[in-house]
Amino acid sequence: MPARLRALVTVLCAAVLGALLPATAAHAASRTVQGGRLDWGIKSSFQTYVTGPIAKGSYSLTGGAATVGGGGFRFHSASGAYDGAAGSFRAGFSGGVHFLGHRTDSGAYQLDLTLSRPTVSVAGSSGTLFVDVVSKAKETGAVTTSRQVPFATLSLGGIDMRGDGDEVVLTNLPATLTAQGARSFAGYYTAGTALDPVSLSADVEPAAVPKASSTPKPSMSPAKKETSDGTLKNGAVDWGVRRTFREYVTGDIARGRWTLSAGAQDGGALFRFPKGEGTFTGGDLKASFAGAVAFTGERGLDLRLSGVRAVVEDGEGTLYADVTSPDLTAKKVPLVTFAAKGLKAKGGLAKVTEAPAKLTAEGAAAFGGMYRAGTAMDPVSLAVALTADAALPALPDLGSTPTPSASPAPSSSPSARKDAAQPVASGTGGDGGFPALPVGLAAGALLLAGAAYTVVRSRRTRVAVETAPAPAPAQAPTPAAPQDQATAPAKENGPGTGPGSGPRG
Template identity: 75%
Template sequence: MPARLRVLVTVVCAAVLGALLPVTAAHAESRPVQGGRLDWGIRSSFQSYVTGPVAKGSYSLTWGAATVGDSAFRFHSATGTYDAATGAFRAAFSGGVHFLGHRTSSGTYQLDLTLSRPTVSISGSTGTLHLDVVSRAKDTGAVTTSRQVPFASLSLGGIDMRGGGGAVALNNLPATLTAEGARSFAGYYTAGTALDPVSLSADVKAPAPRQDTRPSGTPAPSAGSPKPTKTSGGAIRDGAVDWGVRRTFREYVTGDIADGEWALSAGARDGGALFRFPGGEGTYEDGGLTAAFEGTVRFTGAHGLDLSLGNVRTVVEDGRGTLYADVTSPDVKERKVPLVTFTAGDLKPAGGLVQVTEAPAKLTARGAEAFGGMYRAGTEMDPVSLAVALTADARLPALPDLGSEPTPSASPRPDRTGADTSAAPVASTADDDGFPALPVSLAAGALLLAAAALVAVALRRRRARPTASAGSPAGPDQG
């Protein structure tokens, strides 16, 4: 091929490759998953057994887990990765459920099972649900703690996980107990048992920008060791109380009987299984704490339900805490009612922060009056968590991150076997970062056709020229 023609074709091909490279590069790296929820009832018949007349037990929620629907638990704050090119997906969620049943005369429980930190991993056409499990064997009573047990296999039903967009949503994935899960389940079910289906949604972020690893001409000046911040006590810089009131009360409010709702105002925030009352002000000194917080939650519904709790305050003395609130209802209108007491322990600052995490709480006598006699004094209420910042750089714990509201898949891509498409990833017609793959492919095809046409024209011109004599030097187009 003549040299000039080779140069021209090389330039055209380079342009084609340059047009194609962004598509390949966009698919070449995983994107972070941040924020989302997983809804799963474990096994509905197991819940009924635990709370029924045989086991006579109960369950409690930990680390921000919530209930949703008739029998599902909601886990929150997804973190992980998603590769749109291969469909590989992994997301870990926060929250746990603690089941107790078959109470013995000594006060212990034969059935004692905690399932927490569910993680879903998907590769190709297979998926697995992993769990942290703490269980008591029903025969020997031995307690076993296991981390990230491959608890259940998930059926994708032929769903193609490849795609793009800003979220992944999977609905009603069939789940089957694995052999490892059966052992961790304390022997209550055998491997192969069908569990409740799993639904999840997770927000997918844009890839993190690449860091420039080239050496800098001038090294950055060292900031030196940070000076320790004094946290002996004094005025509170910021603070928040997290409290869900009582799980069964929330379920009553939104259930068929009350058919009601709750509304937040004055800065209160909804964390799924709890309400956050922010803007803490007050003082901390030598393990004692007095603080006031912002926000109001109002519960309304049928049968005269109208209860507001606001201007929350906490007082901690000698390791014992009390949570107060202003109460407004048809029968009560009173300020600073001591609603619940909780065990705070020895409050000591760490990293500029003083915290109480999920302290068990009990209803007071005046709290029982505030609830109109619905619960008796001493009833266990939702645990209390509080955090106050003593320094400007201390950060309060984040609220549970449920991610964006899941939406149905716009274009699920099942295989050709007619598999169920009820569990489909949210797909996007654009590539991972919005790059238009189809127009680029068309442009690349046009460039290839142009290159082929140039080659054909050049060859025709070459054939039309007279043959050079044997002694003539090669021309510039013939080298």
């Protein structure tokens, strides 16, 4: 190679390397996902079937999961990693949904399925939704637990996930049942069936800023563990009142909302009343907590609960509150009772988690007769710190509210996917056996796809991906809402729930 040409090649290589190296260095390494939410209805026709007149079942929420508008479920506390350089994302969420149906004369259920801990993994233009599946065989009653089953494939429509933002938002991702998911789903649907779309938002830790080196601090000898004198150092009560009551408040009848004040916190499916003060001695507790929640809406809805107190004696707990409503203004009303035999101190912390709770007669009056005494309310979680170093359980982390898109691209409306079919039972005789369910769906089942776009900059720098559904062919109307999500609490069904008289109006 001539010397002049060799020199020119050397100069060009140096220029290219000089341009590439800063760009490579600018890409952030994999960063931690630190909080967020995932909304997914699993499959609306399955919900309708479970709570409908054939299965006559219900569903319950576990691990802090909540319901959201439109029949979806909200899972919380995202944790995982996002690599903006590679465009890869993986995050797991907490919470689950337990479906029960086809109750036998013995009280057992032939449909018994729990889906929990959804995890979304994205690489390139496609992703996978994993879930934990616990199912009970209808023939033998044997329980099968499968961890992180690749339940559905997710399509991003060719979206580029690369970026350097501190928020990842994916909206209305089309979800398709996998072969493994179909087997875990007890064969209700075949592989390739369209499930409800998935939406999520997750906060990502900011890119690390290099820090100046500092002189290491001398090591300190471990502090002596503090002993308790029975006086509370801190404490919290987590209670959602009642899921169907919250849905009634924000539903089409009351058209209302709830407002938190005086330090109360919203955990999605529950409210936290913090700053516990009081005493814990020999397993007995007397404590008061800060915070208030007010429910307001149409049809005269105006209920405020404050001054929350918890008393535990001989393993039985009672939750009190000051009540203000058009029908009642009273102090220290015993709202619910709950089991608290497990309230024992360990490592400076005493707690009970999701203890079943029942409405008292006084509590029924506080709700204006909306529910009868003995009605199952949301479970109570209680934790009190007896030493300064004892940490309370973390509140479900929903992450920050997704910021509005600043992109000029049009925003797609929430998915209008409608199921072409739902499970239909065929008679099996009078032996009370599990109905034979078809595993095929109508060929016209709508599979969401279509245009998508990426927003890399907004009020908060973020990566946002939103898919717009393609025009849908004409099809049958969407099935009616599940009975357990009825707008009036009186219409709820399922085990352990007492019939209410309905909201007064």
